[in-house]
Amino acid sequence: MSQPLEELKYPIGKYDPSVEITNQQIQDWIAVIENFPQKLASAIEDLTDEQLKWAYRPNGWSIKQVVHHCADSHMNSFIRFKLALTEEQPTIKPYSEDRWAQQADYLDVSPDESLKIIEGVHARWTVLLKSLNDNQLNRTFMHPEHRKIFALEQVIGLYAWHCNHHLAHIEQAMNYNYRF
Structure with missing residues (x-):
């Protein structure tokens, strides 16, 4: 392994x-x-059960965990958008991504089940995002973990980055195949 851990963790760089x-x-x-749903499905469509266990870096998540994480993360983001659009600057609920990634549904369930979730969430999320006007794009929520207020227009950029970030993790896992 010649790449520094930071590059392995953020193969496309950190979100700017x-x-x-x-x-x-x-x-x-x-x-x-x-x-994203189509790209993610294509990225894993021919992978074996063994390859789905490969991680993108030492002590990193397996490809299977990455797919399940994307489903959970994007469901949470969709809900956060709905909260911000229907409440005055709601405080959202953070969750422990690393602990979620250790649960049975991440370890024992086919990533195909999360692909179904991602397809449905992204279909609805895309319709919602395309419908937003300038006032709605400037709606905000408070993230207590970061102690920061986020505008929806910023979060759209963050989640576009998030999609590409995890697609790069899958590609990286296929190149380095660290065993989970």
């Missing part, structure tokens, strides 16, 4: 929240979110 947010940028991010 300082990116200028334009209408075109938002549309580009929404397209990433819209196309």
Whole structure:
């Protein structure tokens, strides 16, 4: 392993929240979110059960765990969008991603089940995202773990990055095949 751990953890780099947010940028991010289910399904469609156990870095999640994490993370994000659109600056509920990744549904369930969730969530999420006007894009929620207020337009960028981040993890796992 010649790559530093930080590069293995963030193969496309960390999310840069300082990116200028334009209408075109938002549309580009929404397209990433819209196309993610198909790209993810393609990335794992021919993998064996053994390959699904490969991790993207030492002590990292397996490909199977990454897929299940994306389903859970994106469901949570969709709900956070709905909360921000229907309540005044709600405080969202964080969750322990690492602990979730150790549960039986991550370890013993086929990633195909999470692909179904991702397909449905992203279909609805994309419709919602495309419908947002400028006022709605500026709606916010409070993330207590980060002690920060997030505008929905920022979160769209974060989740476009999140999609590409985990697709890169899967590609990396296939190249390095660390055993889980």
